[in-house]
Every structure is written in structure tokens, then in C-alpha cells.
Amino acid sequence: MSSLLQEMTDKALALGVPLSVQLDLTYRCNERCVHCYLDHEDHGEMTTVEIKHLLDEMAEAGVFILTLSGGEIFLRKDFFELLEYARSLMFCVKLKTNAVMIREKEAARLRDLNIQSIQISIYSHRPEIHDAITLVPGSLKRSLDAVRFLKSQGLRVIIANVLMTENMQDYSSVRALSAELGVECTLDPTVTPMMDGNRSVLKLGVDQNALRQVFRDPALVGDVDEFCAIPAKASESELDALPCSAGHSACYVSPYGDVFPCVQFPLPTGNVRSRRFIDIWRHSERMNEVRSIRVKDLTTCTQCTHVTQCTRCPGLAFMEGNMRGPSSQDCEKSFARTGIPSANMLSRRRPAPNLVQIRALPTLAGATA
Amino acid sequence: MSRLYVARNPRVAARCLDGEMMIMSGRDSTLFTLNKTATILWQAADGATPLDEIVEHRICSEFDVEPADALQDAEQLARELASHEVLQISDQPIPQRIPGGPTRDAGGSR
Numbered sequence: 001m002s003s004l005l006q007e008m009t010d011k012a013l014a015l016g017v018p019l020s021v022q023l024d025l026t027y028r029c030n031e032r033c034v035h036c037y038l039d040h041e042d043h044g045e046m047t048t049v050e051i052k053h054l055l056d057e058m059a060e061a062g063v064f065i066l067t068l069s070g071g072e073i074f075l076r077k078d079f080f081e082l083l084e085y086a087r088s089l090m091f092c093v094k095l096k097t098n099a100v101m102i103r104e105k106e107a108a109r110l111r112d113l114n115i116q117s118i119q120i121s122i123y124s125h126r127p128e129i130h131d132a133i134t135l136v137p138g139s140l141k142r143s144l145d146a147v148r149f150l151k152s153q154g155l156r157v158i159i160a161n162v163l164m165t166e167n168m169q170d171y172s173s174v175r176a177l178s179a180e181l182g183v184e185c186t187l188d189p190t191v192t193p194m195m196d197g198n199r200s201v202l203k204l205g206v207d208q209n210a211l212r213q214v215f216r217d218p219a220l221v222g223d224v225d226e227f228c229a230i231p232a233k234a235s236e237s238e239l240d241a242l243p244c245s246a247g248h249s250a251c252y253v254s255p256y257g258d259v260f261p262c263v264q265f266p267l268p269t270g271n272v273r274s275r276r277f278i279d280i281w282r283h284s285e286r287m288n289e290v291r292s293i294r295v296k297d298l299t300t301c302t303q304c305t306h307v308t309q310c311t312r313c314p315g316l317a318f319m320e321g322n323m324r325g326p327s328s329q330d331c332e333k334s335f336a337r338t339g340i341p342s343a344n345m346l347s348r349r350r351p352a353p354n355l356v357q358i359r360a361l362p363t364l365a366g367a368t369a
Numbered sequence: 370m371s372r373l374y375v376a377r378n379p380r381v382a383a384r385c386l387d388g389e390m391m392i393m394s395g396r397d398s399t400l401f402t403l404n405k406t407a408t409i410l411w412q413a414a415d416g417a418t419p420l421d422e423i424v425e426h427r428i429c430s431e432f433d434v435e436p437a438d439a440l441q442d443a444e445q446l447a448r449e450l451a452s453h454e455v456l457q458i459s460d461q462p463i464p465q466r467i468p469g470g471p472t473r474d475a476g477g478s479r
Contacts, residue, residue: 004400008391015387064384064391092382092393114380114395156398 017062026071031134069096099146107149157183211336231309239296247290265315304343306334376416376463416463
């Protein structure tokens with residue numbers, strides 16, 4: 001993050017302004033990615049009018065960075081109408097898409113609308129792997145064609161690669177492909193549970209050995225020794241820090257108008273169909289509960305070696321049952337990085353205290369002798 | 370002497386935060402922030418009102434400043450912002466257009 005953007009984020013935090021919002025326009029999708037956390041049925045998406053009204057409210061509330069995502073955003077017939085409206089309100093717009101529906105014409109329209117970036121999911125450089133994850137034959141070719149169309153328009157494209165067992169061996173080649181295409185590349189080793197709490201998709205995620213390999217790849221982490229170093233003891237100020245930006249300067253709105261602290265934090269805090277966005281942001285009890293949590297309030301994690309360096313996701317912790325608790329997936333990552341088990345991992349390994357006293361009481365022993 | 374017209378560049382992203390405008394360049398995503406005076410100028414830059422009128426009606430009415438000095442500073446600022454493609458300047462009125470819709474003010478909190 002640039003220092004100026006950090007300064008603006010700090011200012012937004014102090015003022016209580018939601019600087020950044022992800023708005024999912026739809027959960028419908030033209031791919032069926034094996035690890036996806038969404039229910040793709042349409043349960044009553046917001047209409048064009050409703051979304052435009054929400055965009056007005058968000059601009060008024062001070063939202064600057066607007067990430068439009070899904071589902072697949074291009075499945076909405078009014079997508080360009082909404083995008084044009086968002087840009088007329090001068091949002092800094094970022095898009096997340098599989099890009100399957102982007103051809104030359106759409107790329108040119110996106111250029112004319114001056115969007116900030118387009119993130120495209122690419123799981124492998126090999127069609128047999130990528131298409132087996134999206135479950136759509138030919139999808140890699142279409143997505144890569146779109147990357148080229150967008151790049152030729154001078155747009156900033158980011159290839160997003162979610163790391164799973166199935167594509168673990170391909171991340172270096174995806175990075176090489178990104179470099180060849182002249183676009184950025186991100187790698188995320190986290191598969192998230194489904195929004196309804198179903199955790200079955202987690203089995204697709206990479207194991208400890210794979211995580212260790214990734215965290216020791218200098219091409220990804222830079223200085224491996226520094227990246228994998230054991231963190232110093234947490235200072236008072238670090239314990240007073242915020243766990244993450246969810247609910248503080250950022251939030252998420254679903255296609256049905258539900259507002260959450262983050263896309264990975266399925267705690268409903270209100271619905272924009274019945275309440276103004278800014279009122280939910282400022283006055284929702286649940287949002288304020290999330291907002292009240294500091295690092296020092298985290299159960300288990302405050303006792304953990306990794307507390308200052310851990311990527312702990314409050315949303316994943318919430319899905320495990322406690323928004324103040326640990327997120328096991330991030331414990332695994334901290335362990336893979338440093339070789340030191342987290343406090344959460346140690347507490348799960350500890351045998352249960354022996355509650356049954358089998359030694360006979362002396363008086364009773366005497367009585368029976 | 371010709372008058373200078375100024376218009377917000379529709380390619381940028383912008384939002385007002387506590388009276389100060391943050392602007393992201395459409396060219397290279399560079400982020401700028403404007404102080405309160407520059408924000409007033411930027412918000413008034415509708416392409417139709419000459420800069421000297423903006424300075425007279427929006428700047429000099431709010432700040433204790435000599436009109437000639439204020440205009441000189443405003444011209445310098447406008448040219449600098451234009452060099453970053455945040456603002457458009459011309460000696461003719463500048464029609465404002467955002468693809469797909471009418472020009473809107475960059476709203477914002479407070």
C-alpha cells in the first residue's frame with residue numbers, strides 16, 4: 001500500500017468512513033469451480049435501480065474503492081450500465097471476474113470507463129488442470145484471450161491463482177505466464193469454507209508440506225529467512241492494534257443487499273433494502289462488536305508466538321465458531337512458515353486433564369482392610 | 370488576456386474525505402490529495418466557469434487573500450494538476466462528459 005493510501009486509510013479509520021467496499025453483483029456464475037464458497041442460485045438479486053441507489057448511498061458515505069465481484073459480474077445484463085453509473089460517481093473501481101465473457105468489444109468499453117484493475121482467476125497454465133477446476137472446457141483459453149484483449153487496451157490486469165492440491169505444481173508456470181503476458185500475479189493458498197458454513201471444500205486445500213514449499217520459495221516471499229523468522233514478542237501497541245480492516249474501513253455487500261464486515265466474514269449486519277447503508281455501517285450492533293475487537297481481546301491468539309505476524313482472518317475464525325478465536329487455517333500457515341506450532345495447535349494437542357481419581361481415599365481404604 | 374477554464378478530468382477516481390479531496394489518476398493510478406483550498410477549486414472546476422470567477426466567488430469569499438495573488442496561485446495549481454491529468458485546462462469552455470452518463474460531483478462524507 002502506498003504511504004498516501006495508508007494515510008488516507010488511517011484518516012478514514014479515524015473518521016469512521018468505509019473507504020473500501022466489495023459489492024457482489026450476482027452469485028450466478030458460468031463456471032463451477034470445485035472450491036467455490038458460493039450458492040450460485042439467484043435468491044433475489046438487487047435490481048438495477050436498487051444497486052444504483054446503493055451506489056449513491058455509498059458515494060455519500062465516502063466509499064472510494066469499489067470492488068465489483070460475484071459470481072460472474074458479466075452475467076448481469078445491466079453490468080455496463082452499473083459500471084458506468086459507478087464511474088460517474090467517481091468510484092475507484094476494481095473488477096473481479098473469470099473474464100470468459102470479455103472479448104475485444106468489452107475490453108474497449110472497460111478501457112473507456114477507466115477502471116483501476118481487473119482481477120482474473122487463473123488456476124493453471126494447463127487447460128487440463130484449469131478447466132478441471134472450473135468444470136468448463138475451454139475456459140482457460142477464453143480467460144487468457146481476455147487477458148490479452150484487456151492488456152492490449154492498456155488496462156491493469158491481475159491474475160489471481162488459488163492454490164490447491166490439484167494445481168500445486170503449476171504456480172511457478174502461472175507466474176511465468178503472467179510475466180510473459182505482462183500482467184501481475186497473486187497467489188492465495190487459502191480455500192475458504194462455503195458461506196453456509198459447509199467446510200467440505202477445505203479438503204481441496206494444500207497440505208503442510210506444500211505450504212512449507214510455497215513459503216520457502218524466494219520468488220514468492222523474497223528473503224526466506226526474514227519471511228520465516230520467529231516473530232518477536234508482541235508489544236503493547238501491537239496488542240492494541242486492529243485485527244484487520246473488516247468493519248473498520250472496509251465491508252462487503254451481497255447481491256441481496258446484505259452487509260457483512262467482509263466477504264469472508266458471513267456475519268449479517270443489516271440489509272440495504274430496509275436500512276440506509278451508512279446507518280448499518282455506523283449503528284449495527286454486530287458491526288460495532290466486530291469493530292470493538294483488538295488483538296489483545298483474542299482468546300488463545302494473545303498467548304501465541306505468532307500473534308504479531310499471523311495472517312489470522314477474523315472471518316475464518318467466526319466460521320470456526322468464535323470471531324475472537326483462532327483461525328485454524330492461518331495457524332497452519334504460521335506453523336508452515338516458522339516450524340513453531342501455534343497456541344491453538346498446542347491446546348488441541350494437549351491431553352484432557354485427568355478428572356478421575358482412581359486412588360482410594362485413606363479412610364475408606366482403612367475401613368475395608 | 371484570455372481566460373482559463375478548468376474541468377475535472379472524468380478519467381480520475383475521486384472522493385472527498387473530511388473536506389479534502391483524494392484523487393486517483395486515471396493514467397497511472399497515482400494518488401493525490403488536495404488541501405481544502407485546492408479541493409474547493411477542484412470541485413468548482415465545471416469546465417464552464419472561468420478560473421478567475423472561481424477564485425473570486427469561491428476562494429476570495431472564504432479566505433483572506435488578495436485576488437491577484439489567489440489567481441496566480443490557482444493558475445499554478447491548475448497547471449500542475451493538468452500536468453498530472455487530474456484537471457483539464459483550456460482557454461475555451463470545456464464540455465464535461467463521463468462515458469455513459471452526465472457529469473456528477475464526487476460526493477463524500479462530511
